[in-house]
Amino acid sequence: MHAMEGIIEFAAPLFIAMELASLVCLLLFGVVRYGLDKRKASMVFIFLFIGITALEAGLGWLLYKETGELSTLQIIITVFVLYAVTFGIQDFKKLDRWMKQKIGRLRGIDLLTDKDREQIAKQKDPSYQARMYRRSSFAHLLVFLIGQTVFFALGTSNWDDALSYVRDLSWLSSEAYNPANSPYPNETIHSISMLWGVIFLIDTIYSWSYTVWPKRT
Missing domain, CATH: 1.10.287 (Helix Hairpins)
Structure with missing residues (x-):
């Protein structure tokens, strides 16, 4: 009961912490995948990102279940979760190409694929x-x-x-x-x-x- 009250009381900073953690996961994905050239290990951070997004959705549902009201924070969480599973996918692809370019330059190699170059040209x-x-x-x-x-x-x-x-x-x-x-x-x-x-x-x-x-x- 006390743990539940604590989650509700600190729901806003908890959500902010999860959003920051999800961003760090995406950046670490690029560093491990393209900087350290460890493709399999990099997928751990994608799974962590998905898990954090699921936890955010769970937090929104928990707040509604416990309070029985639709709050501003719940709406914000919903918007962020919906963004992650819709527009966020395309934005992640753009971030992925950007990380390939930047990390590739630092390593002195070309990490972009023909498909990446085609998408960059299209944009x-x-x-x-x-x-x-x-x-x-x-x-x-x-x-x-x-x-x-x-x-x-x-x-x-x-x-x-x-x-x-x-x-x-x-x-x-x-x-x-x-x-x-x-x-x-x-x-x-x-x-x-x-x-x-x-x-x-x-x-x-x-x-x-x-x-x-x-x-x-």
Whole structure:
């Protein structure tokens, strides 16, 4: 019981520690794999990364089970876990190629494969960049809509009630959270949704700028 209370009390620093540990695992993967040339040993750090991600998901579930409420930390954990299993995979591949380049230069050898060079060349192609950012924008839109659907479901009694907020967006003009005129169950989720909405808008404009104004490299 005391151990459980301790986990809940120090959940935030515990989550930060796990995130830092997962980042260290990815960096050690590159050092061991490309710096020390120990490919089998390097896989240990990938398995550790996966294990830490699973522990983060478990921490979020534990917090909800013990408190019975959806907190800001739980939402942050969920976002990080979802990122790790979706967009994080592509970002890891980019990190992997970057580590090959940097460590290869230090060792005086070329660690890049033909496929790596092909991907690096593609990333410099404006049409490829635009296509990738459009896909990213659509994926973010899907995640955003799913997230808002969940939030609306938590804050409204039925779908008709939820749809009424979609038809009439006047509640968005309110600066402060008003439980009598909001589809969200509490102020925390209201604040997170408002911030997410701004980030979503900025990300959409930025992503589609690669289509409207192709970046020449």
